[in-house]
Amino acid sequence: MAGDFVKIKCPDCSSEQIAFRKAASVVTCHVCGTTLVTPRGGVGLINGEVVEVVG
Numbered sequence: 001m002a003g004d005f006v007k008i009k010c011p012d013c014s015s016e017q018i019a020f021r022k023a024a025s026v027v028t029c030h031v032c033g034t035t036l037v038t039p040r041g042g043v044g045l046i047n048g049e050v051v052e053v054v055g
C-alpha cells in the first residue's frame with residue numbers, strides 16, 4: 001500500500017503535514033484549518049502541493 005501517506009503543503013500557510021491520501025473524512029491543516037484532503041470514495045482530492053510520498 002505504498003503511497004497512501006503523503007506530505008502536503010498547505011496552499012494557505014505553507015505548513016507541511018502528513019495525511020492519509022485515502023482519508024474517509026476531510027483532512028484539514030493543523031495550523032489554519034484549510035481543507036487539505038477531500039474524501040472521494042477512494043483516493044482523496046488533494047488541495048495543495050504533495051511535497052513527498054511518505055509510505
Ligand SMILES: [Zn+2]
Pocket residue numbers: 010011012013014015029030031032033034
Ligand atoms: Zn494551513
